[in-house]
Structure formats: C-alpha cells, structure tokens
Amino acid sequence: MLLKLREKTTGWIAGAIVALLIVPFALVGIGDYFSTAVESWVAKVGESEISQDQFRARFEEYRQQMRRSMGASYDAAQMEQASVKRRVLDRMVDEELLRQSAERLGMTVPAARLQKEIGGISAFQVDGRFSADQYRLLLTAQNMTPRGFESRLRQDLLASAIPENVVGTGFATVADVERFIALRDQQRDLQYIVIEPPALEQIAEPGADEVQAYYDGNAARYMTEEQATIEYVVLDQNAVAQSDIVADESTLRQRYDENRSRYVEPEQRLASHILIRVPANADADTQRAAQERAAALAEQAQAAGADFAELARSHSEDPGSKAAGGDLGWLEQGMTDPAFESALFALNEGEVSQPVSSSEGWHVIQLRDLREGKERPFEDVRPELEQEFLAGERERRFNDLAGRLVDAIYRDPTSLQSAADELGLELQQAGPFGRAGGETALTAESAVLDAVFSQEVLIEGNVSDLLDLGDGRMVAVRVTEHLRSQPIPLDQVREQVAAELRAERRAEQAEQRAEALLAQLRDGTSFETVAAEAEVQVQTASDIRRTAIDVDQAIVAEAFRVPHPDAGSASFARVELGGDRQALLAVTEVVDGDPQAVSAAERSALSEQLAQVVASVELEGLMQALREQLPVRIAEERL
Numbered sequence: 077m078l079l080k081l082r083e084k085t086t087g088w089i090a091g092a093i094v095a096l097l098i099v100p101f102a103l104v105g106i107g108d109y110f111s112t113a114v115e116s117w118v119a120k121v122g123e124s125e126i127s128q129d130q131f132r133a134r135f136e137e138y139r140q141q142m143r144r145s146m147g148a149s150y151d152a153a154q155m156e157q158a159s160v161k162r163r164v165l166d167r168m169v170d171e172e173l174l175r176q177s178a179e180r181l182g183m184t185v186p187a188a189r190l191q192k193e194i195g196g197i198s199a200f201q202v203d204g205r206f207s208a209d210q211y212r213l214l215l216t217a218q219n220m221t222p223r224g225f226e227s228r229l230r231q232d233l234l235a236s237a238i239p240e241n242v243v244g245t246g247f248a249t250v251a252d253v254e255r256f257i258a259l260r261d262q263q264r265d266l267q268y269i270v271i272e273p274p275a276l277e278q279i280a281e282p283g284a285d286e287v288q289a290y291y292d293g294n295a296a297r298y299m300t301e302e303q304a305t306i307e308y309v310v311l312d313q314n315a316v317a318q319s320d321i322v323a324d325e326s327t328l329r330q331r332y333d334e335n336r337s338r339y340v341e342p343e344q345r346l347a348s349h350i351l352i353r354v355p356a357n358a359d360a361d362t363q364r365a366a367q368e369r370a371a372a373l374a375e376q377a378q379a380a381g382a383d384f385a386e387l388a389r390s391h392s393e394d395p396g397s398k399a400a401g402g403d404l405g406w407l408e409q410g411m412t413d414p415a416f417e418s419a420l421f422a423l424n425e426g427e428v429s430q431p432v433s434s435s436e437g438w439h440v441i442q443l444r445d446l447r448e449g450k451e452r453p454f455e456d457v458r459p460e461l462e463q464e465f466l467a468g469e470r471e472r473r474f475n476d477l478a479g480r481l482v483d484a485i486y487r488d489p490t491s492l493q494s495a496a497d498e499l500g501l502e503l504q505q506a507g508p509f510g511r512a513g514g515e516t517a518l519t520a521e522s523a524v525l526d527a528v529f530s531q532e533v534l535i536e537g538n539v540s541d542l543l544d545l546g547d548g549r550m551v552a553v554r555v556t557e558h559l560r561s562q563p564i565p566l567d568q569v570r571e572q573v574a575a576e577l578r579a580e581r582r583a584e585q586a587e588q589r590a591e592a593l594l595a596q597l598r599d600g601t602s603f604e605t606v607a608a609e610a611e612v613q614v615q616t617a618s619d620i621r622r623t624a625i626d627v628d629q630a631i632v633a634e635a636f637r638v639p640h641p642d643a644g645s646a647s648f649a650r651v652e653l654g655g656d657r658q659a660l661l662a663v664t665e666v667v668d669g670d671p672q673a674v675s676a677a678e679r680s681a682l683s684e685q686l687a688q689v690v691a692s693v694e695l696e697g698l699m700q701a702l703r704e705q706l707p708v709r710i711a712e713e714r715l
Contacts, residue, residue, distance in 0.1 A: 115711070116128050116714070118131045118165060118710070118711050118715055119131075119165055119168065119172075119709065120707070120709040121173055121706055121707075124172055126165070126168055126169070130168070131164070131168065131715070134168055136546060139155055156513065156520070162715070165710070171232075171235040173699065173703065174236070176706060177238060177702055177706075178235070179234070181238075185233045185237075186435045187411070187414070187416070187434075188412060188413055190226060190229060192396050193233065194206070194229065194411075199214055206406070208408055222410070242691060242694055242695045242698060243688070243695065244691075245691070246689075246690040246692075247687050247690065248682075248686035248690055253671070253686060257671040257674055257679075258669045258670075258671060259668070261621065261669020261674075262666065262667065262668050263619045263621055263669075264619075264636065264663050264666050265617070265618045265663070265664045265665040266616070266661050266662060266663045266664060267614055267615065267646075267661065267662045267664065268614075268627075268631055268660065268662070269603075269606070269610060269660050270615075270653065270659050271586070271612060271657065272657055273582055273583070273585070273657060274582060276578060276582060279578045279585070281578070287573050288566065290577045295563060297576075298563060298564045298566075299563055300561055300562050300564060301561060302510060302561040303559040304528050304529065304534060304557065304558050304559070305505070305506070305507035305556050306519075306528055306553045306555055307492055307505055307506075307554050307556050308504055308505075308551050308552060309481070309492055309496050309501040310501070310502075310518075310549055310550070311478055311481065311549065311551070312548065313470065313474040323461075323462045327465065328458060328461045329454060331461050331464070332461060339452040339457050341449055341450050341451075342408045342409060343408070343446065343448055344406040344407065345420055345423075345446045345447075346405070346406050346407075346446065347405075347407050347420055347441060347443060347444065348384055348385065348401060348402035348403050348404060348442045348444060349392070349397065349402050349404060349440060349441045349442070350387060350391055350394075350439070351392050351394040351397075351437055352366045352369050352391075352392075352431075352437050352438045353366070354436075354437040366438050367438055369391075370431035370437075371430070373391055373440050374428060374430055374431055377428040384401070384402065384428065384442045387402075389402075393437070413435065415433060415434055416439055419432040420441050420443060423443040426443065428440065428441070428442045477499065478542060480499060481542065481552065482542055484498050485539045485552060489538050489539050490538060491539070492539055492554050511525060518545075523543045523544070524553060527541070528540070528553055534558055537554075537555065539552055539554045540552055540553045540554070579656075586657070587658065590650050590659075591650065593606050593660055594648060594649075594650050603646075606660070619667075628651075628653060630651050630653055630654075631651050634651045634661065637649070638663050640666045641665070646663060647662070647663045648661070649661055649663075
C-alpha cells in the first residue's frame with residue numbers, strides 16, 4: 077500500500093491529476109472534497125452511536141476481566157471469536173437502550189445517590205471511610221478526572237434504573253410455587269432397553285465408487301488448513317531507554333506553575349443530615365407536610381444540648397446514613413446536590429441549617445468539622461512531577477521511534493529487514509499458523525490475524541501498518557510464506573474416508589433398527605417381546621426423579637419430556653446415548669410432587685427464586701420491546 081501511494085504521487089501522472097482538480101476546487105471549494113464523513117460506529121441505537129473506540133475500550137476491559145478470572149485456562153484465540161465480540165456489543169446496545177428509555181421517562185440520578193455510590197466503592201476508602209485524596213489519586217492513575225468518572229457512573233446508574241425497578245416488581249403466586257413443586261418433585265416409573273449398534277465388522281466395506289462419492293460429497297472435510305509464516309518487529313515502550321533523561325529543576329517548576337490547580341487540596345466539610353423524603357410526584361400538601369416536619373426537626377437540632385445524631389437515627393429517612401446518625405463523611409464542592417452544597421458551605425462549624433429542598437426531599441444539615449483548602453508545595457509534589465516528566469519523555473521517544481519505523485517501511489514496504497537494521501530491532505519469525513491463530517500470544521492477537529490474512533499483506537506481500545497491541549507494544553508484520561487451503565488427495569485420506577463412511581452407515585443402521593422397534597411398541601407389541609427381538613434385557617426404574625443418578629442421564633431427561641401416559645398404557649420414546657447406542661423407554665406412571673410436604677420456609681425461598689426468574693423473563697421481554705421501539709443497527713464488519 078505504501079509503495080503504491082508513493083508511486084501514484086510522483087511524476088507526470090500526479091501533475092496531471094492536480095491540474096484536473098484545480099478547476100473543481102475553484103468552483104465548489106476544497107472543503108467539500110474533505111467533508112465526507114467516514115462511518116466509524118459499530119452500532120447505532122436510535123440516533124446515538126457506539127463508536128469503534130468505545131467498543132474496543134469495553135472489549136479490552138472484558139478481555140482483562142476474563143484473563144484475571146480464568147488464569148491459566150484463559151484462551152486468547154477463543155476471546156477473539158465473533159460471537160464473543162457480539163455478546164459484548166449486545167450488552168452495550170442494551171445499556172444504551174435502557175439509558176435512552178430512562179431519559180424519555182424523565183429519570184435522573186440525584187447527586188446524593190451518586191455520592192453514596194462513590195463513597196461505597198472500597199477502592200476509594202481508607203480505614204473503611206471514603207477518602208477524597210484516595211479518590212483523586214486512583215482516578216489520576218487511570219487518566220480520568222472526577223468529572224469524567226462521575227459522568228460515566230451517572231450513565232451506568234441511569235442504565236440500571238429500569239432493570240432495578242423491573243426486578244423489584246417480579247413476584248410468584250402461591251399457585252406458581254405449588255405447580256413448581258409438583259413438577260420438581262414429580263416421580264415416574266419406566267421401563268427401558270439399551271440397544272448396542274452393530275459391530276463395525278458387520279458393516280460392509282465400501283467400494284471404490286462409494287468412497288469416491290463420499291469424498292466428493294464431503295470435500296470440505298478433506299482440506300488442508302490455510303497457513304501463514306511471518307516475520308515481525310516489535311516496539312516495546314517499556315524497553316525504551318530513559319537512563320539519560322534528566323528532569324532539570326526549571327522544567328519541573330514550570331510544569332508545577334502550569335498545573336498549579338492540580339495541587340490544591342479543596343476545602344472539605346464533615347457533614348451529617350436528616351432527610352425527610354418527598355416522592356417526585358407528590359402534591360402540594362405532601363410537600364408542605366414534609367417541609368413542616370423538617371422545620372420542626374431543625375428547630376429541635378438547633379436547641380442547646382440537642383443530640384443531632386440521635387435525632388437522625390430516630391427520624392431520618394435516608395437508609396444509607398440513618399444508622400450512623402446521619403453521617404455523610406467529608407464532602408467537597410461538586411459532590412452533592414447544588415442546593416444541599418450551597419447550604420452546607422454557608423454554615424459555620426457546629427451550626428445546623430434550616431430545611432433545604434433537593435430532588436430527594438427536605439434536608440436538615442449539620443456541619444461538624446471542616447478542613448481548610450491548601451496548596452501542596454512544589455517540594456511535596458516534585459517526585460510526582462518528575463515521574464510524569466520521565467513517562468512523557470519515554471512516550472515521546474517511543475512515538476519518535478514508531479515514526480522512524482513507519483518511514484523506514486514507507487521507503488521499502490515489501491521488506492522488514494532494512495527497517496529492523498536501521499532501528500536496531502530484532503527481526504523475529506512466527507508460524508506457520510492459521511486464521512484461528514497460533515500458539516503464541518502474538519499470533520493469537522486479533523489485530524495481528526486480521527492484518528496477516530488481509531489482501532494487502534497476505535496477497536500483495538506488503539508490510540502491515542504498525543499495529544497497536546494495547547500494552548505499550550506495537551508490531552509490524554510481513555508474510556514470508558503462504559500455504560493456501562487445498563484439497564487433500566483421496567489417496568492420502570482413502571482409509572479415513574472409508575472409515576467415516578462405515579461409521580456413518582453403522583449409526584444409520586442403529587437408528588433405523590431402534591425406530592423399527594419403537595414403531596412395534598407404539599403398535600401395541602409388549603416391551604418384553606421387543607426386548608427379546610433386540611436380544612436385550614428389560615430394565616425398570618420406579619419412582620425416579622429428575623435428579624436420579626442410577627439411570628443414564630439422557631434416559632432420565634427424555635423420560636421427563638414424554639407426555640403423561642393414559643391410564644393402563646405407556647408413553648414411548650427413543651433416546652440416543654452416544655457411541656451409536658440407542659435406548660427405548662416406556663413411561664408407565666407419573667405422580668406429581670406434593671406441595672404440602674414442603675416446609676413453609678422452603679416454600680418462601682422458592683417463591684423468591686421464582687420471582688427472580690419471572691423478573692428476568694419480564695426484563696428480557698422488555699429489552700425485546702425496546703429493540704422494536706428504537707431502531708438498532710449493527711456494523712458487524714467493523715467489530
């Protein structure tokens with residue numbers, strides 16, 4: 077690709093193209109030629125787009141989560157399957173559907189709820205309590221700002237609002253529980269026989285014409301795997317030399333002055349509150365009654381010797397802080413509802429506010445203590461500044477090295493040797509491997525596989541673009557050998573074809589024999605007669621349940637699928653047991669479980685479990701309905 081680009085942008089051809097473009101540029105403006113938007117979304121929900129960058133970030137989070145949870149059993153190649161990627165994207169689509177639906181319903185996330193969620197995250201706590209310093213430190217380490225994190229958390233909470241309400245309203249009736257117990261504890265009596273398949277020796281050896289026909293009809297089974305061998309170079313940011321990088325004092329002080337606002341510890345206030353909740357749709361009388369209650373409590377709290385914590389424990393309607401005497405911990409500006417915050421930061425230490433209205437209701441606020449804001453001196457933050465400087469310089473050098481590698485590839489896009497020599501990189505080899513990936517981590521990376529088996533690299537023989545592996549490493553690859561998928565000659569697989577044909581015929585004969593015997597049972601022939609013809613013994617099982625372990629699980633599962641038999645008769649079925657074995661069974665009696673034999677405690681637990689199942693089914697139905705209301709478009713090719 078790079079070579080072609082260079083060829084097409086030099087010489088008289090390029091000059092002619094430029095001359096032809098001058099006129100239309102002059103007439104309509106050059107901007108129109110660059111205004112065509114390139115679609116980069118992977119999904120559209122209504123008018124909202126999920127970009128490739130958003131999907132890649134979420135997929136990488138999922139990948140790392142699976143890597144941590146699966147440990148040594150983690151399979152990188154399996155993670156790159158299209159079905160896995162689609163599952164992650166579907167989850168993102170569902171979240172966007174729920175967010176948009178919540179917004180249409182007028183749902184919002186109150187600042188107090190957001191604060192409570194953040195305060196409850198253990199990573200932000202020190203000694204079991206929320207720490208603003210820890211909060212900012214961890215977010216900075218993740219290249220996030222508090223505003224950005226809170227925006228994302230607010231979106232997540234908004235997406236969960238509808239599911240929480242749906243799940244909270246699921247219920248199961250008494251009849252549901254009793255019917256479940258009747259089915260769960262149901263017992264069945266059955267007879268069955270197991271029929272072995274014919275021995276392979278009894279299956280006639282297929283003739284040459286039959287083998288040829290089977291080979292021709294199943295050609296896709298007898299193909300070699302397409303494979304590629306590659307050479308590649310890796311740029312590793314962690315390997316970039318930095319021993320000669322010196323952070324001089326003047327540079328660090330300049331950085332400190334330019335980012336002084338980062339090193340200011342904001343004022344913090346230790347607050348408690350009493351909340352009198354007011355429903356969002358409350359009428360004027362309800363609002364007035366709540367305000368009067370709050371005013372009375374404020375008066376009590378402001379009285380000499382009043383115990384604010386005890387008043388909160390007795391009267392507050394905030395379940396998150398009530399038991400702690402209304403304690404909200406240390407708060408900064410920007411963490412709570414604006415009206416709440418305005419009242420809190422207007423108080424003097426020890427004062428109690430008048431009732432303050434918010435989206436949750438009426439608050440009575442007590443300021444227990446305060447910490448003045450202060451600026452961290454240069455000396456305290458110098459190590460942090462130096463670390464940032466060194467990291468930035470290392471990144472700059474890495475980017476410069478990457479640019480030099482791209483230039484070297486541009487000059488010779490059909491080889492990596494010259495680029496490796498110029499930059500002092502090791503030219504490594506890998507393969508052969510197929511489209512499903514190789515055994516090494518590199519050859520299992522989706523970006524590498526996509527590049528290796530692309531038209532440009534695999535067919536045209538060019539070096540790939542520089543590929544970002546996402547862990548501070550970048551790689552460029554070139555295919556050195558390509559083995560196309562080809563039919564394996566019949567002579568090389570003749571025995572395999574013949575064996576597979578005989579095995580297939582053996583399975584067909586076993587199934588046909590079982591079906592013939594099943595037809596006799598349904599026509600009225602006794603089970604014993606059919607067993608005698610099959611030269612096997614009739615086996616019986618009485619009062620078996622769905623959890624029976626002394627009968628083959630495939631037989632048990634089928635026994636509970638067949639319909640109830642009529643009085644004095646039986647219900648019959650055929651079961652495949654594996655290894656071409658077949659079983660015939662007859663269910664002769666069915667007795668439902670007795671709900672009255674189950675304790676009240678177990679019935680209550682079952683009711684809760686069934687309610688959860690009902691809620692999950694209802695939620696699934698809701699998601700299907702939302703997908704019908706809001707158009708969802710998926711760009712599979714961009715995943």
